[in-house]
Amino acid sequence: MASAGSDRRGESADVLIIGAGASGSLAAKHLSENGFKVVCLDQGPWVDNKEFAGARPEWELMAQKRWHPNPNVRDLENDYPVDTSESDVNPLMYNAVGGSTILWAAHWQRFMPSDFRVKTLDGVADDWPFTYEELEPFYEQAEEEIGVSGLAGDPAFPPGKPLPLPPLPIGKIGMKAAEGMNKLGWHWWPGPNAIPSKSYRGRNACVRRGTCLTGCPEGAKASMDLVYWPASLKNGVKLITGARVKEVLVNDRGLATGAVYIDRQGRERTQKAGIVIVCANGIGTPRLLLLSTSKRFPNGLANSSGLVGKRLMMHPYAAVTGVFEEPLESWLGPAGQTIQSMQFYETDKSRGFVRGAKWQVMPSGGPLGMRAAYGGRPLEEAWGANLHRNTKRVFGHAFEWGIIAEDLPEESNRVVLDPKLTDSDGIPAPKLIYKNSENTKKLIDFHLARAQEAMKAAGAVSMTITPLMRDCGWHLMGTARMGEDPASSVIDQWGKAHDVPNLFIYDGSTFVTSSGFNPTGTICAVALRCVKHLIANRRDQEIAA
Amino acid sequence: MSTGLNDDDRKTFAGIADVLIPAAEGMPAASEIGIQGEILDKVLGFRPDLRENLLRGLRAVKGKAAREAAEFLNKTDGTAFGAISLAASAGYYMDPKVRKLIGYPGQENRPYNADETPEYVRNGMLKVVSDRGPIYKPTPK
Secondary structure: OOOOOOOHHHOEEEEEEEOOOHHHHHHHHHHHHOOOOEEEEOOOOOOOHHHOOOOOOOHHHHHOOOOOOOHHHHOOOOOOOOEEEEEOOOEOOOOOOOHHHHOOOOEOOOOOHHHHEHHHHHOOOOEOOOOHHHHHHHHHHHHHHHOOEOOOOOOOOOOOOOOOEOOOOOHHHHHHHHHHHHHHOOOOEEOOEOOOOOOEOOEOOOOOOOOHHHOOOOOOOOOHHHHOHHHHHHOOOEEEOOOEEEEEEEOOOOOEEEEEEEOOOOOEEEEEEEEEEEOOHHHHHHHHHHHOOOOOOOOOOOOOOOOOOEOOEOOOEEEEEEEOOOOOOOOOOOOOOOEEEOOOOOOOHHHOOOOOEEEEEEOOOOOOHHHOOOOOOOHHHHOOHHHHHHHHHHOOOEEEEEEEEOOOOOOOOEEEEEEEEEOOOOOEEEEEEEOOOHHHHHHHHHHHHHHHHHHHHHOOOEEEEEOOOOOOEOOOEOOOOEOOOOOOOOEOOOOEEOOOOOEEEOOHHHOOOOOOOOOHHHHHHHHHHHHHHHHHOHHHOOOOO | OOOOOOHHHHHHHHHHHHHHOOOEOOEOOHHHHOHHHHHHHHHHHHOHHHHHHHHHHHHHOOOOOHHHHHHHHHHHOHHHHHHHHHHHHHHHHHOHHHHHHHOOOOOOOOOOOOOOOOHHHHOOOOHHHHHOOOOOOOOOO
């Protein structure tokens, strides 16, 4: 592929990447080390890990605002608002270099073979255009690059290459949960995490501070600003922060030519490129495509199927928290998962629903988090002497079995442009229309009942049930799905838009189904498979001259 | 930055904070650790977004007895009550004496040896899981 021109002063680039999160960061690194001139735009800033409050007393106080994962609560200038008035779940994300990996818990999961063949096995949703086996080498490479800690041999997955780092400690909470699972004869395994248990490729080892979800002050966790950006900048990638993209541009031939963005001084700028790759997450990507209308694409870019924004999947999350007599030091990390279970992951139709869920044990944080939901209840129930009694009984003595429910794709669950709400630059904000299906409700009921059994077997003296956590939409998937048929998908298996031959999408919006797993490992593996294909086929790639 | 709280506001806050967090179960009352002074300033410094709701609540109940004030806000202005109760409990649990009493060292750095064979491997707990064999469905042919 010939260079589209100089990238100096924003004139043009071989490749423009929109979004410096997991997939965009990975793509920038691989393209740049293969000689592509890359410009990456991100609406957020760099975040210095000294800003994270995890090692300071105000950690929990700051977690409820500055480092809250819900952009509507956090309300920073680099965030965009999301209308959730018609959604069962709030979306969670972070806008900065590194994207939502700044605040992710770094649970590193592969999908299972069955996840790629849901239609064939269960008669619902669709099959992916490739199999687990085809993706496996890319999982392995991504795990090596990102630095995943874990133990080989989990019988819930096909055998494979061991992870590059030994597992993190599972702590007293993991041991306690595992004892319960063994009593029942149920599956458990130490959880793999993209958190190095030893110093790894310039990152420090995890110190178990347990504050992964509010940013890692140690510079250990695999946030992509630390994993990929140092090398990408060395390779000459031009990363423009504070750049809010409002439109992907196309020419008369129907090729993408770059994007228009607004900088933090409010100036509108254009970045030209031969190829455009959108990596703006399962909400940001459809928002941008729907904003990018033209004579040729009046319903939004790459939307001839009408599927852009549809089939939103966000993984409803439920939990059972158990309280134990003995002290479990349950503020200790990683957070990060200590152990996981796939006992009830695969479909068993006798349960009355299809598909399943992954379970995970996570620490329960400090004493303030326990107070978060107390408003509105009678004073004496939550406060007064009961406050002290409850703190002594629960704090440090509790852990959670979290349940990530597989969310099947439905066209009625979708991202649309809000007719009124805008971001601080006046660009229409996204609105979510998202309801849990009957299958999901039955699935969650079943898993909550089993998780209570697991807690009881582990010796819990009391339990709290959370049937659906509203602030749980970490996993944004499905809104620009991949597939072979342009009538029923937005992109092909290599991330290329059916309608626009030099427009690619690499983020979670491409997912055909959601699985019941944390998706970042698969986002990275799929992005790696796509970008390596693009690099290998560069000579045949059509570009905007 | 000034918090804009006057002495009356701080007195009202201390009263409500003591209703929420009294001396009991071997723990000090909120006012005993000085919740209404520097601690409150510190909390509002970290969370300036709480100030407006907190002040509105405190001024709405000025002159009421502390328990009555707390009950009133809990029933009539959840946002103000939320700001006041969060400021009180956050300040309380940030205090080193309180942390010591509940056995919380904060989110600490806890050393470990990643090369050590984990206990669940040494004692055979995990082996029983692997011995049961694979539980995944392979890719259909």
